[in-house]
Amino acid sequence: MIDLVVVGGGIVGVATAMTYLERRPGASVVVVEKGALAGQQTGHNSGVIHAGVYYQPGSLKARLCRAGSAWTKRFCAEEGIAFRVPGKLIVATRPAELDRLAGLEGRAVANGLRPQRLDAAELRRGEPHVRGLAAIRVAESGIVSYPGVVEAMARRVRDAGGGIRLGAEVVGIGEDERGVTVEMATGAPIRARRLVACAGIQADRVARLAGIGDGFAMVAFRGEYYRLPEARSGLVSSMIYPVPEPGMPFLGVHLTPMIDGGITVGPNAVLGLAREGYPKWSLDRRDVADLVCFRGFRRMIPGLLRTGLGEQWNSVVKAGYLARIRRYCPELGLADLLPHAAGIRAQAVLEDGSMVEDFMFRSTPRQVHVVNAPSPAATSARPIAEAICGRVAAR
């Protein structure tokens, strides 16, 4: 009988194991990961250390992102992990976006940030290749490579005596009054006093193994990127974001100067037909069958048709994708959009068809499952882990 088994070797799972071991030195902890560490969302994202602009004041996202942003920068400094804080600009390019920009500015202030308002001329002076009617600048936004952060966290787990098993898939979960039995696809079951599941896009299926997966399902939203040619690497100095479209919990196609010196463009948000299929046109029969059988998905369709068809079109027609970026960076051309790997967002959707905006947990007496940890969960991983450890201790 070990103290804790953590399902999932993404940033939330590994941060949880690390935090638990810090709080209970000497505890026996094992992370079981069916693939590689940071192999899913954590290894396929924009690498932004979000400052906490967009989130409903008082929400978990708002609170944990602010705390996570500061913690991530401190952790990287301690561990010698490369990170930068170039700040971000959110740029309004059409009159209709000015009100929404003002709304975001108010939200940023309510979340404890001090955004700076720029007019068109100030924007142009700061970023000569960017055009817009107005912008807000958020100085605290940073950039990092999250797989590097997970590697350092995993090192701390191992140094504290924890185990990390890769290629270890959980296929069954049973609970009794003394503990949890975790059935593995290969090898002996694991017996633990407590279980924490941080299974990303598979969170609903893992929750169902534990009998707490009712009423929601994970829906995959592909985030497709391009990369600018090396000759364009000095194009922008900060991250450049559009004003997000209303009704979609995604931030819009942005320019991100990455930690490796390149600039990525993206991600868009299109419905994914394979939860873990990264190449374009990936399709997984089980994933599609689960999606169409889920009542919540069928109820989402009208909304998806309204906001998602344009995204789908731009995913297929590169010129459409480019047009979105040219609104704020008009000098980019089709030849500037080089291929770059996609990511797949795990978004929990309820049976009424609504997308869950905030981080969400489900619990049993001996288990805590993270069932919605979309962006900014990489930034917020440490405070999410602290919240989980608090819940585990309270049980």
Ligand SMILES: Cc1cc2nc3c(=O)[nH]c(=O)nc-3n(C[C@H](O)[C@H](O)[C@H](O)COP(=O)(O)OP(=O)(O)OC[C@H]3O[C@@H](n4cnc5c(N)ncnc54)[C@H](O)[C@@H]3O)c2cc1C
């Ligand atoms: C395109 C994109 C851009 C993003 N940009 C940002 C950003 O800039 N900043 C930010 O803060 N966040 C960003 N995010 C969000 C962020 O990447 C995620 O919120 C975060 O990585 C979630 O971490 P996780 O550990 O919950 O999930 P994951 O990283 O997906 O890890 C879950 C793990 O569980 C494992 N697993 C699943 N089922 C089982 C099982 N049965 N047995 C064993 N293991 C299992 C999986 O193999 C996987 O490794 C972005 C996400 C995407 C997709």
